Amino acid sequence: MNCRKAQSQFDDLSVGRLPEPLAAALRQHLDDCTDCRVAHQRASRLQRLLALKQHERPATEYFDGFLAEFHRRLDVEMQPRPSVWERLAGAWRVEPVRGWRFGFAGALGMTVAAVVLWFSVRPANQTVATARPDLLPVGPTPTLFSASVPAVQAVPLTIAAPLPSLPRESWGRLQPEMAGNPAGSATSVMSISAVADRSNESLAPRYVLDRVTVSPASYEVANVHF
């Protein structure tokens, strides 16, 4: 018997499951082989040590309520579980009062959204409508980027659609607000000349952008001081 086969049969020897001829051969090998004898002794000690864990168990009364607990858990487990559709329906189901609240909040939200949308569209029309050469916002560009913004000097652009005219009284009201703008300091100038048929006041003026000249742009910021 070789050592490998002997060591694989230690378990069977220790519990007496080995046939007697084989057990005798194994004992003989253990007498002759020191390595296997030491290995067998260590394995036997370890098995005896692990067997002590059999004593590590709770008191008998620990299991008194085990069956009752089993029935309680089983009852819970056997309850019919709601299907996916039932759970989804339950998630959407709301109480009557809460339903009114949801409805009201939804209507309010849609109203607010509609108002915001309407105001976000309307100023664009009004800006073009009020665009007169003397009312154009030609204020200075921010000084931080003044060196990098290319100068736009003329605007050959025709707005094809007729625009609603603004009453002359409102021009006068708007004029003082723009007076403070130092137009000469502007580096970006857009000039729009209004071509309006003054003979026919009912027709809306047409605004024509003469030309656009854009100088070569440089994105190198030369004199930027933070």
Add this chain to the structure above:
Amino acid sequence: MKLFDKLKTSPAGSHTVPAPAPAAPVSEQTTDLHHEDDEILVALARRGEGAAFDVLVERYKERLYATVYHMTSNHEDANDLVQDTFIKAYKSLGSFRGHSSFYTWLYRIAVNRTINFLKRRKNRNQFSLDDMDSAIQTDPDFVELMSHVTPRREAGLTELRDKLNEALQKLSEPHRAVVTMHDVQGMTHADIAKVMNCSEGTVRSRLFYARQQLQGLLSDYL
């Protein structure tokens, strides 16, 4: 009515999940059932006799608990896992074909659930605060171990238990299961192979490597 007659006369329709067992744990019928074999009890339970399954629970709860406890080293976890095992077994009675014994089948459920649980609960070492039972004081192996009073072996009972649990927790889940079933529970290689659904050679190999590791971890006590 004799139990065999009852089995013959009861409807043998396809079993899905038996009805919930009655809440009363012990009844006259249950006391009669205590003497029946597992096969008969399983057959009765499959036909909806909750009392028959109660007897099976009573019969195996402690053995199953011991195995699961030695793998988890925690009484609460062991209790939960054994409860889950019986519930799973009750609900799966329809799929039990009888190719192995009910006990082996039950054990397989418990060991697989425990291994899965331990994989999820990695690195959470929780040892129970319960002491070993008093019978250990008279165990010859324990007496022999404690009689060698060397500085290394002056470990008390609590320390010994903690050391054993700590060493076992360092094994991988399959190795721990094999060691628990063989060296603590005294199961044979063949039974362990059935429970773990592997060959006897695999069981022996796992035992060998697990013991190598344990011998290094518990060298102070060997």
